[in-house]
Amino acid sequence: MRVGVFDSGIxxxxxxxxxxxxxxxxxxIYFGDTARVPYGVKDKNTIVRYAVEALEFFKNFDIDILIIxxxxxxxxxxxxxxxxADIPVVGVINPGVIALKNGVKDKDANILVIGTKATVKSKxxxxxxFEDGYKNIISIPTGLFVPVVEEGIFExxxxxxxxxxYFKDLNSIDxxxxxxxHFPLIQDKIQAYLGGAKVIHSGDxxxxxxxxxxxxxxxxxxxxxxxxxxxxxxxxxxxxxxWLKGLIDE
Amino acid sequence: MRVGVFDSGIxxxxxxxxxxxxxxxxxxIYFGDTARVPYGVKDKNTIVRYAVEALEFFKNFDIDILIIxxxxxxxxxxxxxxxxADIPVVGVINPGVIALKNGVKDKDANILVIGTKATVKSKxxxxxxFEDGYKNIISIPTGLFVPVVEEGIFExxxxxxxxxxYFKDLNSIDxxxxxxxHFPLIQDKIQAYLGGAKVIHSGDxxxxxxxxxxxxxxxxxxxxxxxxxxxxxxxxxxxxxxWLKGLIDE
Numbered sequence: 001m002r003v004g005v006f007d008s009g010i011x012x013x014x015x016x017x018x019x020x021x022x023x024x025x026x027x028x029i030y031f032g033d034t035a036r037v038p039y040g041v042k043d044k045n046t047i048v049r050y051a052v053e054a055l056e057f058f059k060n061f062d063i064d065i066l067i068i069x070x071x072x073x074x075x076x077x078x079x080x081x082x083x084x085a086d087i088p089v090v091g092v093i094n095p096g097v098i099a100l101k102n103g104v105k106d107k108d109a110n111i112l113v114i115g116t117k118a119t120v121k122s123k124x125x126x127x128x129x130f131e132d133g134y135k136n137i138i139s140i141p142t143g144l145f146v147p148v149v150e151e152g153i154f155e156x157x158x159x160x161x162x163x164x165x166y167f168k169d170l171n172s173i174d175x176x177x178x179x180x181x182h183f184p185l186i187q188d189k190i191q192a193y194l195g196g197a198k199v200i201h202s203g204d205x206x207x208x209x210x211x212x213x214x215x216x217x218x219x220x221x222x223x224x225x226x227x228x229x230x231x232x233x234x235x236x237x238x239x240x241x242x243w244l245k246g247l248i249d250e
Numbered sequence: 251m252r253v254g255v256f257d258s259g260i261x262x263x264x265x266x267x268x269x270x271x272x273x274x275x276x277x278x279i280y281f282g283d284t285a286r287v288p289y290g291v292k293d294k295n296t297i298v299r300y301a302v303e304a305l306e307f308f309k310n311f312d313i314d315i316l317i318i319x320x321x322x323x324x325x326x327x328x329x330x331x332x333x334x335a336d337i338p339v340v341g342v343i344n345p346g347v348i349a350l351k352n353g354v355k356d357k358d359a360n361i362l363v364i365g366t367k368a369t370v371k372s373k374x375x376x377x378x379x380f381e382d383g384y385k386n387i388i389s390i391p392t393g394l395f396v397p398v399v400e401e402g403i404f405e406x407x408x409x410x411x412x413x414x415x416y417f418k419d420l421n422s423i424d425x426x427x428x429x430x431x432h433f434p435l436i437q438d439k440i441q442a443y444l445g446g447a448k449v450i451h452s453g454d455x456x457x458x459x460x461x462x463x464x465x466x467x468x469x470x471x472x473x474x475x476x477x478x479x480x481x482x483x484x485x486x487x488x489x490x491x492x493w494l495k496g497l498i499d500e
Binding site: 034036043046148150151153156158160162164165230231232 | 292
């Protein structure tokens with residue numbers, strides 16, 4: 001199968017990493033809308049418009065399935081994309097909720113959802129989790145993690161102070177949903193700060209989801225990956241070489 | 251005179267503040283390209299393309315002069331905009347250099363230029379300052395200040411740690427050019443961290459420049475301001491109400 005992966009920028013490469021580690025696809029076409037990133041501070045109408053334009057891009061390729069790696073796009077534009085596309089379009093919200101349900105059986109557990117402003121405002125995770133009977137859900141927009149990670153900061157005083165800024169009043173979090181594709185890059189730090197809370201990672205969640213629902217279990221020896229970006233494609237390829245070292249041809 | 255002010259987002263409001271304080275214009279039309287902000291992490295071609303599109307927007311209004319509040323756009327697209335437009339187009343780089351020259355006579359002074367990645371990469375300030383005989387110029391991309399300010403953080407541990415991250419190895423800076431419209435909002439903190447260095451502020455620099463070169467010295471009793479944004483115009487208006495309190499009608 002040939003899969004398209006759409007993200008607002010480079011963050012979706014963490015999802016590609018999970019796909020590559022599990023050898024799910026023969027070919028991956030990645031498109032990051034780096035000319036207009038970030039989406040997470042923008043309005044619903046703008047996000048939907050950009051997502052629909054990305055769908056046009058993928059029509060250049062004969063893909064079998066489209067994965068929306070970006071939580072913000074998944075939260076706001078998935079319905080529209082599913083209605084417009086003639087192939088399956090899979091977002092990260094639903095797989096993340098399922099992964100949480102599989103990992104946390106206690107409905108009284110304290111669950112933290114973090115993401116961009118737009119994702120948190122959408123209440124996409126919250127709504128589904130409440131419907132599933134979870135009672136204690138705290139959602140915090142933690143948008144600063146995105147530029148911090150993009151600045152190449154994965155540890156140290158800046159990250160610590162930003163975690164303090166967002167998390168200092170929290171206690172006894174049992175599980176945290178990383179509702180933004182950048183966050184897996186600082187997953188260990190977030191988990192440690194939150195006292196070892198269980199972590200739900202969009203990439204791993206979507207792998208499980210695809211294996212179960214789309215029979216993506218071929219275990220391909222080698223995956224061909226092509227990267228496209230609306231701005232500075234070389235920059236995207238450099239980040240991919242770094243983050244996906246050993247998983248893609250240099 | 252009716253002036254257009256173009257910025258990639260909300261940052262240019264600090265320039266509007268200087269224009270309003272000095273009562274330079276009868277009418278200001280502000281346009282922030284909030285749907286595609288930030289520009290400062292993007293490529294030259296993309297920045298120029300966006301700026302040219304903004305010029306089209308201003309053709310809807312009968313403006314006498316266009317101010318490019320954004321340092322990144324001023325660094326990359328000013329020539330193109332000046333060639334395309336049939337009115338004067340003024341950027342912030344040249345006024346900033348002139349303000350520095352007026353304020354710092356010692357050519358051996360240690361001058362720090364801070365801005366977005368793109369602005370620093372352009373060497374726009376550096377090139378002009380070297381030509382003017384300044385010898386000691388350090389340029390640092392300090393892009394994280396932008397989302398920090400946009401998160402509403404103007405003091406405290408996060409800002410302190412980010413200043414440490416960028417500035418900790420510097421010593422004896424005599425003057426700092428705030429090469430990004432967001433930075434005036436944390437100007438006092440930056441100045442204090444840098445031991446009281448002289449600060450060059452794009453808004454104040456451009457006011458001086460306009461007064462001198464375009465006879466903008468009418469001292470209008472009242473300035474009418476209209477705000478436009480490519481995404482979430484209400485958000486822009488809210489920030490304007492906050493940052494420009496007392497200077498505009500609510």
